[in-house]
Amino acid sequence: MTHDHDLELRPTAAQTEAALNPPPGRNGGDLVVETLAGLGATTVFGLPGQHALGMFDALRRSDLRYIGLRVENNAGFAADAYGRITGEAAPLLLSTGPGALTSLAALQEARAASAPVLAISSQIPTAGLGGGRHGFLHELPDQSASFRGVVKSVHTVRTQSQIPSAIAEAWKSALTAPHGPVWVEIPQDVLLAPTLLPVVTAVDATPEDLVPRPELTAVAADLLSRAARPAIIAGGGVVRADASKKLRQLAEKLRAPVVTTPGGKGAFPWNHPLSLQSWLEDRHTTDFLEDADVLLVVGSGLGELSSNYHTFRPRGRVIQIEADLGKLESNHPALGIHADAWHAVQALLETVTERTDATAEGRVGEVLARVRERISAQELTLEQGVLESVRRALPADSPSFWDMTILAYWAWSAFDAKGPNHLHSAQGAGGLGYGFPAALGAAAADPTRPVLAVSGDGGALYSIAELATAKQYDLNVTWLIVDDGGYGILREYMTDAFGEATATELTRPDYVALAESFGVPGVRTSPEALETDLAKALGTPGPSVVVLPAVLRMFAATHLD
DSSP: OOOHHHHHHSOOHHHHHHHHSOOTTOBHHHHHHHHHHHHTOOEEEEOOOGGGHHHHHHHTTSOOEEEEOSSHHHHHHHHHHHHHHHOSOEEEEEOTTHHHHHTHHHHHHHHHHTOOEEEEEEESOGGGOSSOOOOOTTOOSOTTHHHHTTSSEEEEOOSGGGHHHHHHHHHHHHHSSSOOEEEEEEEHHHHHSBOOSOOOOOOOOOOOOOOOOHHHHHHHHHHHHHOSSEEEEEOHHHHHTTOHHHHHHHHHHHTOOEEEOSTTTTSSOTTSTTBOTTOTTSHHHHHHHHHOSEEEEESOOOOGGGTTTTTOOOOSEEEEEESSGGGTTSSSOOEEEESOHHHHHHHHHHHOOOOOOTTHHHHHHHHHHHHHHHHHTTOOHHHHHHHHHHHHHSOTTOOEEEOSSHHHHHHHHHOOOSSTTOEEESTTTOOSSOHHHHHHHHHHHOTTSOEEEEEEHHHHTTTTTHHHHHHHTTOOEEEEEEEOSBOHHHHHHHHHHHSSOOSOBOOOOOHHHHHHHTTOOEEEOOTTTHHHHHHHHHTSSSOEEEEEEOOOOOOOOSTTO
């Protein structure tokens, strides 16, 4: 008896010929790049190193495009952004020990933001494995242990025959909701040794769907249909699942106001009549959400930034849809639904009863008016003007990547992303240096539109080396550096807490001259000229730097009241 799947497993004549007569000169590194190509990868990021040379040598025998950055952490940020923009698992090739460890902060951000990154690192030769102190260059007692608490999954290889399956398993893990970074390590000698294994041609690593349990969505639909004052918090999970359109349909069907988290920017139209925008760091919004009798939280763990620094105390029933099982009910009791946002919202759309509520839009308008009144009373016209200039200069379909800087903190609350997957920041893990290298990764993913990076002068110093990368690959990124002479947000925090700041002031370079020394055009602007200068830079193909000397302030916090 012949089954259909038996036919699928039979190799074609061409595959049989290729298997029996593999091309000469291949090594273990070829198995890596062949597997990546078979999985659908087209671009890889990374830095070469002595133990990883087998992988990098194999790149020249493949059709994969290589984008080489100057620091491993920055290569990780670039891969993170590539994964966010494309939805693919971005390969990140690293060397053993110091090279691998330097990527940890980037992998932490990718894990927090559910960005799919496939990190593949070399390891010391197999003779040195096992925890002994053999004195190999780059040796660690247990390299993978350094990554287990950071990445989503760890996959170790010890023989060449394990390479395709390990990478395919890691790829599947990275792209199964919740997306995230994964770690594969392969010893140096395994990568360098000649191989007689056939060329890797067919690799199946289809991610599994994470669907909700129907009895839970039935209860959730009933609660939402009978609610008097429903509201929705849309987090980054909505963006990662490409569920924004379905969320809008659900909100309109329920007449439920929607607020987006910093990670969920653009998940709901900014100027929609039901949009509370992103003012989660405002007590007026917090009060409104606390007053909801049924609160639907989609793709958010209601962490620090999404709960007004844990001052949010919901009084109604909470329904939480979250792909990361560890985040379900981690901060508030809820009807927890472990599912990908797309599938869960679709299930609710099919089962909720349409509501009528003539007051919803008016209540949304009242909250936004109170927010505007509070901000207007603080005389922050410079900050608002700068943010508005950036928004007008940036094309509506262009993505932006923001470092941990005061203007980014403003953007979390006050910037219209103009669509899902357009605004990204390092708010997941909160490390410095994300904006520019991440923007380079996005530009590599989609060269048809300009990309904006925003950094403070402190964060910019983490990424200066990548001006060489931007120039080498002619990546279409405009880097806005807001130069306030130090770590501006830390200056504010310390001054507020202790009366004066310590260790926040920085000697920094002339960023325009520095950019030009790399062959990258630079311009020094002012708040009044920012929109014109930034629009011109964004409209000119290739990399550019715009420097804005300005001391910006944050709006007053409400979680301290």
